[in-house]
Amino acid sequence: MTATxxxxxxxxxxxxxxxxVLDGLTIYYGSREAVARTDLAIPRAxxxxxxxxxxxxxxxxxxxxxxxxxxxxxGRAEGRVLLDGANIYDPSVDPIHVRRRIGMVxxxxxxxxxxxxxxxxxxxxxxxxxGRREKEAAVERALKRAALWDEVADRLDRPGxxxxxxxxxRLCLARALAVExxxxxxxxxxxxxxxxxxxxxxxxxxxxxxxxxxxxxxxNMQQAARVSDYTMFMNLNExxxxxxxEAGPTQMIFTAPKSKQTEDYITGRFG
Amino acid sequence: MAQAIVGRRYRRRVLVNRLMLVLTVLATxxxxxxxxxxxVYVAEQGIGSLSIDFLTHTFRPISFGTTSTGGGVLHxxxxxxxxxxxxxxxxVPIGIMAGVYLSEYPGNAASTAIRxxxxxxxxxxxxxxxxxxxVLIVQRVKSFSGFxxxxxxxxxxxxxxxxxxxxxxxxxxxxxREAAIALGAPKWRTTLTIVLxxxxxxxxxxxxxxxxxxxxxxxPLLVTVLGxxxxxxxxxxxxxxxxxxxxxxxxxxxxxxxxxxxxAAFLLVVIVLGINILVRIVTRPxxxx
Amino acid sequence: MRTEISADSRRIRLGRQLQHGDLIFWIVALxxxxxxxxxxxxxxxxxxxxxxxxxxxxxWHFLTTTAWNPVSGQFGxxxxxxxxxxxxxxxxxxxAPLGVxxxxxxxxxxxxxxxxxxxxxxxxxxxxxxxxYGMWGIFVFIPFFRSYIxxxxxxxxxxxxPLFSGPVNVGRGLxxxxxxxxxxxxxxxxxxxxxxxxxxxxxxxxxxxxLGATRWEVIRHxxxxxxxxxxxxxxxLGLGRALGETMAATMVIGNTPKIHASLFQPATTAASLIASxxxxxxxxxxxxxxIYLALVLFLITLVxxxxxxxxxxxxSRTGSGA
Numbered sequence: 043m044t045a046t047x048x049x050x051x052x053x054x055x056x057x058x059x060x061x062x063v064l065d066g067l068t069i070y071y072g073s074r075e076a077v078a079r080t081d082l083a084i085p086r087a088x089x090x091x092x093x094x095x096x097x098x099x100x101x102x103x104x105x106x107x108x109x110x111x112x113x114x115x116x117g118r119a120e121g122r123v124l125l126d127g128a129n130i131y132d133p134s135v136d137p138i139h140v141r142r143r144i145g146m147v148x149x150x151x152x153x154x155x156x157x158x159x160x161x162x163x164x165x166x167x168x169x170x171x172x173g174r175r176e177k178e179a180a181v182e183r184a185l186k187r188a189a190l191w192d193e194v195a196d197r198l199d200r201p202g203x204x205x206x207x208x209x210x211x212r213l214c215l216a217r218a219l220a221v222e223x224x225x226x227x228x229x230x231x232x233x234x235x236x237x238x239x240x241x242x243x244x245x246x247x248x249x250x251x252x253x254x255x256x257x258x259x260x261x262n263m264q265q266a267a268r269v270s271d272y273t274m275f276m277n278l279n280e281x282x283x284x285x286x287x288e289a290g291p292t293q294m295i296f297t298a299p300k301s302k303q304t305e306d307y308i309t310g311r312f313g
Numbered sequence: 314m315a316q317a318i319v320g321r322r323y324r325r326r327v328l329v330n331r332l333m334l335v336l337t338v339l340a341t342x343x344x345x346x347x348x349x350x351x352x353v354y355v356a357e358q359g360i361g362s363l364s365i366d367f368l369t370h371t372f373r374p375i376s377f378g379t380t381s382t383g384g385g386v387l388h389x390x391x392x393x394x395x396x397x398x399x400x401x402x403x404x405v406p407i408g409i410m411a412g413v414y415l416s417e418y419p420g421n422a423a424s425t426a427i428r429x430x431x432x433x434x435x436x437x438x439x440x441x442x443x444x445x446x447x448v449l450i451v452q453r454v455k456s457f458s459g460f461x462x463x464x465x466x467x468x469x470x471x472x473x474x475x476x477x478x479x480x481x482x483x484x485x486x487x488x489x490r491e492a493a494i495a496l497g498a499p500k501w502r503t504t505l506t507i508v509l510x511x512x513x514x515x516x517x518x519x520x521x522x523x524x525x526x527x528x529x530x531x532x533p534l535l536v537t538v539l540g541x542x543x544x545x546x547x548x549x550x551x552x553x554x555x556x557x558x559x560x561x562x563x564x565x566x567x568x569x570x571x572x573x574x575x576x577a578a579f580l581l582v583v584i585v586l587g588i589n590i591l592v593r594i595v596t597r598p599x600x601x602x
Numbered sequence: 603m604r605t606e607i608s609a610d611s612r613r614i615r616l617g618r619q620l621q622h623g624d625l626i627f628w629i630v631a632l633x634x635x636x637x638x639x640x641x642x643x644x645x646x647x648x649x650x651x652x653x654x655x656x657x658x659x660x661x662w663h664f665l666t667t668t669a670w671n672p673v674s675g676q677f678g679x680x681x682x683x684x685x686x687x688x689x690x691x692x693x694x695x696x697x698a699p700l701g702v703x704x705x706x707x708x709x710x711x712x713x714x715x716x717x718x719x720x721x722x723x724x725x726x727x728x729x730x731x732x733x734x735y736g737m738w739g740i741f742v743f744i745p746f747f748r749s750y751i752x753x754x755x756x757x758x759x760x761x762x763x764p765l766f767s768g769p770v771n772v773g774r775g776l777x778x779x780x781x782x783x784x785x786x787x788x789x790x791x792x793x794x795x796x797x798x799x800x801x802x803x804x805x806x807x808x809x810x811x812x813l814g815a816t817r818w819e820v821i822r823h824x825x826x827x828x829x830x831x832x833x834x835x836x837x838x839l840g841l842g843r844a845l846g847e848t849m850a851a852t853m854v855i856g857n858t859p860k861i862h863a864s865l866f867q868p869a870t871t872a873a874s875l876i877a878s879x880x881x882x883x884x885x886x887x888x889x890x891x892x893i894y895l896a897l898v899l900f901l902i903t904l905v906x907x908x909x910x911x912x913x914x915x916x917x918s919r920t921g922s923g924a
Contacts, residue, residue, distance in 0.1 A: 326816055326819070327816065329816075329818060330816035330817055330818040330819070333818040333821075333822075334711060334817065334818060336703060337703045337704070337706045337707035337711060338707060338711070339703075340699070340700045340703030340704055340707065341703070341704045341707045341708075341712075341720065341724075343700065344700050344701075344704055344724060344727070344785075344788055344792070345720070345723055345724070347727070347785045348723060348724075348726060348727050348730075350738075350742070351730065351734065351735070351738050354738060354741075354742055355734060355738070406634065407634050407637050407638065410630065410631050410633075410634030410635065411631075411634050411635040411637070411638050413631050414631035414632055414634065414635035415635065417631070418628065418631070418632075423632065423635070423636075424635075426639065427635045427636070427638055427639060430638050430639045430641075430642045431638055432907075432911060433642055433904065433907070434638065434641060434642055436839075436842055436843075436846075436903060436904075436907040437645065437846070437900065437903070438845070438846025438847070438848065438873055438899055438900065438903055439846070439848060440846065440848040440873040440876050440877055440896065440899070441645065441649065441846070441896045441899060441900045442645065443877075444648075444649060444652075444876060444880065444892070444893055444896040445644065445645045445648045445649060445896075447880060448648045448649070448652040448893060449644070449648055452652075452889075457881070467641075468641050468645070471638060471641065472638075475638065499623050499624050500624045500627065501623045501624050501626070501627030501628075502623070504627065505627075525729065528731075529729075529730075529731025529732070529733070529734075530731070531731070531732065531733040531848070531849045532732075532848035532849050532852075532873065532877050535849075535877050535881065536876070536877060536880045536881055539881055556731055556733045556849075559733050559734070559737060560733050560736070560849065560853070563736070563737050563740060563741075563853070564853075571741075574737060575737070578731075578733070578734045578737055581731050581733075581734065582730060582731070582734060585729055585730070585731055586726060586729055586730070589725075589726060589729040590722070590726070593722055593725075
């Protein structure tokens with residue numbers, strides 16, 4: 043990190059080959075500061091987890107990484123987020139481009155109703171126009187990467203909502219993967235799922251990590267410990283906005299946290 | 314950012330987006346144009362024909378060539394007041410009690426059937442209701458009458474009152490009912506002294522809306538009340554009503570009468586829109602239907 | 603001791619009275635509610651029995667024959683049914699796209715401050731008495747329509763397309779009626795579409811947004827498909843309203859029970875035929891035929907409205923717009 047990093051507890055790898063760099067990023071809803079100024083780097087082809095008590099701005103910070111927070115009235119950000127060195131908040135950048143390169147999976151599986159399984163996967167590609175054969179191949183590829191192909195190959199024309207919760211979430215992952223994003227943001231992707239479905243999602247995250255950078259919000263510390271390489275701990279500050287208290291290799295955060303707050307949280311003393 | 318990744322069709326997508334958004338704005342504007350045009354025209358034509366005479370005289374025969382604007386629509390105002398007033402007298406108790414039944418005794422087969430009937434009635438073409446009153450009353454007694462018109466209007470008013478009453482009573486918190494019942498009050502007393510008073514303004518809204526709807530109805534009156542050029546208070550004979558007069562005078566070749574038709578239309582629009590705007594402002598937090 | 607007992611028994615007696623009170627209240631409320639059913643039953647029974655003469659005389663042919671001649675006692679409802687359906691479909695063609703666009707605008711684009719006044723203005727269109735629409739149609743719209751639409755159209759396209767052929771001097775006709783009806787049913791379609799669009803869960807929108815969709819693409823791929831059944835329901839409700847609308851149609855359609863190829867020619871609808879002829883019906887057969895027509899009209903609107911309600915209900919209750 044550069045010298046501007048005011049917080050000595052942030053020990054992420056150097057920004058020089060990071061995938062995303064948050065540079066003085068502050069997020070507001072209207073006039074309220076939702077997430078205080080954050081400076082840190084998110085490494086390429088690794089899983090970074092964001093943990094912390096509920097209401098501390100985890101989801102807000104995550105959503106600001108592909109400008110999804112702007113879809114909520116009043117949502118805006120100051121500072122820069124550099125994707126491979128290019129600022130996604132540059133006035134000349136259309137958020138459409140950002141979201142196309144940085145995909146997202148939500149807490150509740152949200153397959154499009156009134157659309158089939160195949161259509162759900164291909165919808166992102168269709169926005170830009172795609173040939174039929176090309177599309178079929180892309181659907182198969184995405185479903186295979188999301189480890190769903192074997193379960194749905196024979197019923198691609200069934201509605202996406204007919205699947206089980208875990209399958210629906212993998213369908214949403216396939217939908218995000220189909221447009222070949224470089225990064226995927228996951229907002230508590232397993233919190234609505236049963237333990238077995240959760241396990242499958244976690245396995246998938248580890249597999250995908252080799253090719254895609256993943257940022258995952260979770261309130262489940264075990265999950266963070268299992269799937270992530272790096273962990274950011276967030277908490278509410280004295281002004282009532284969220285902020286990153288500590289960040290670094292997961293191993294370190296969970297075994298030798300520098301901050302008292304982090305230690306209290308991971309040992310279950312609050313939150 | 315690397316434009317190449319996103320898009321072959323990026324330009325086109327942004328263009329389509331703009332175009333469609335502009336189209337929705339345009340559609341809204343286009344739709345509001347007739348409203349404005351109609352209101353302006355009605356006001357323009359209507360205000361000009363308003364006068365003391367217009368409100369205090371009745372029909373005065375006209376021959377070609379006369380330019381006098383004599384005569385007025387008093388008989389139609391009286392008719393509208395009597396016909397809709399009498400209809401209101403019948404429709405209010407039926408509508409409110411049916412609404413009470415639907416909200417206080419929901420979920421049984423009877424209330425499902427009744428709710429279905431209310432739905433069918435509310436979508437019934439008003440002319441069919443008029444035909445029914447015609448067959449039932451006009452044909453029987455061999456005379457057109459304000460009474461037959463009132464009966465037809467009752468059928469049009471009841472579903473509106475019932476539905477609003479039911480919706481409003483549903484909004485009365487269950488805890489208010491339970492509190493009264495826990496104190497030992499029987500259901501009927503709870504309903505009459507706690508639930509209904511809490512919902513009074515909402516029910517009044519429904520009644521007003523029903524009145525506004527009935528006051529502007531023409532078709533059922535055409536086949537039941539017929540029309541009358543003289544001032545009459547006899548509910549059991551042919552009467553005149555504002556919308557009916559507006560229709561009849563529009564079809565006349567005399568400019569004087571056409572002008573009076575606009576005057577009547579203006580009165581109607583003021584009454585009906587006045588009630589609607591009032592109701593919407595008072596009940597703003599509720600959903601718009 | 604004695605006083606306690608009597609107090610107890612008094613309470614029990616009071617309790618019984620209260621139960622009686624509830625019973626009476628229930629009966630009274632039910633009676634009034636049943637009265638609603640009676641009203642509907644009366645309409646059906648009366649139009650059924652009132653149309654007996656005509657039903658016996660013409661049977662199903664009533665619906666398929668075109669002669670309407672009170673003097674010779676020939677009554678065929680086809681022109682009226684044709685006029686009713688064609689004018690309503692024209693109305694729907696104009697009002698459906700406009701109504702849905704308004705709903706989209708109000709629901710997802712309109713600045714919050716303008717939402718309430720614009721929404722209210724659109725809905726006020728529904729409150730204007732239909733006779734006023736008819737008057738405006740006669741005095742304002744028809745002259746405009748004749749100068750700028752029907753005359754030029756009939757002179758150009760009209761020679762090739764019978765649909766738009768002249769003469770246009772009458773002014774009153776099917777297309778004019780359809781357009782006036784469109785203005786009248788617009789608020790219905792807009793209001794229902796707006797309601798069902800409002801229940802589209804945000805997660806559906808986010809699904810599209812996260813893929814890099816534009817605002818319109820979110821509407822097109824997430825909102826409209828989800829709300830489709832309800833929107834179609836709103837259109838059917840609008841159609842139902844157009845089918846049964848009487849005064850505006852009566853005043854601008856020309857009241858001629860004939861089927862013309864041209865939309866510029868006068869025609870009639872079931873409702874306007876009844877309204878214009880029932881008060882002057884001289885023979886029993888004539889009035890019976892008009893009552894028969896009312897019965898047919900009732901059944902047509904009933905079908906349209908039932909479909910509409912089923913569709914709207916599906917979206918707003920179960921949320922599955924598939």
